[in-house]
Amino acid sequence: MFGIGLPELMVILVVAVVVFGPDRLPDFARQAGRLVRQVRTFTQTARDDIRSELGPEFANFELTDLDPRRAMRKYIQDAWDETDDEAGSTVPKAGHRALEDGELPPYDSDAT
Numbered sequence: 151m152f153g154i155g156l157p158e159l160m161v162i163l164v165v166a167v168v169v170f171g172p173d174r175l176p177d178f179a180r181q182a183g184r185l186v187r188q189v190r191t192f193t194q195t196a197r198d199d200i201r202s203e204l205g206p207e208f209a210n211f212e213l214t215d216l217d218p219r220r221a222m223r224k225y226i227q228d229a230w231d232e233t234d235d236e237a238g239s240t241v242p243k244a245g246h247r248a249l250e251d252g253e254l255p256p257y258d259s260d261a262t
Contacts, residue, residue: 154162170178193213201211214220249255 166178167175197211197213200213201208204211
């Protein structure tokens with residue numbers, strides 16, 4: 151849960167009791183729960199609006215798909231999979247030949 155372990159949660163609760171007092175703490179907890187529900191409803195509504203606007207081909211769209219890190223991972227993984235498929239083929243590309251046994255690959259000292 152948000153990267154918070156049990157010891158950290160206990161410290162937060164103790165600080166909350168000291169700062170707000172035991173009589174006002176239930177009201178703050180109720181307000182926090184209400185805020186979490188409103189944020190969840192807002193995100194679900196936004197996701198559904200985006201899905202309806204984009205059309206049926208994006209029926210499985212999630213808001214996490216808009217995260218740039220996740221998008222880059224997806225594109226890199228797709229490219230990686232394509233190169234794996236190409237590496238598995240035994241047909242060399244045009245202008246390329248397989249190295250003979252013991253032959254060293256070409257090396258360009260000016261390029262390094």
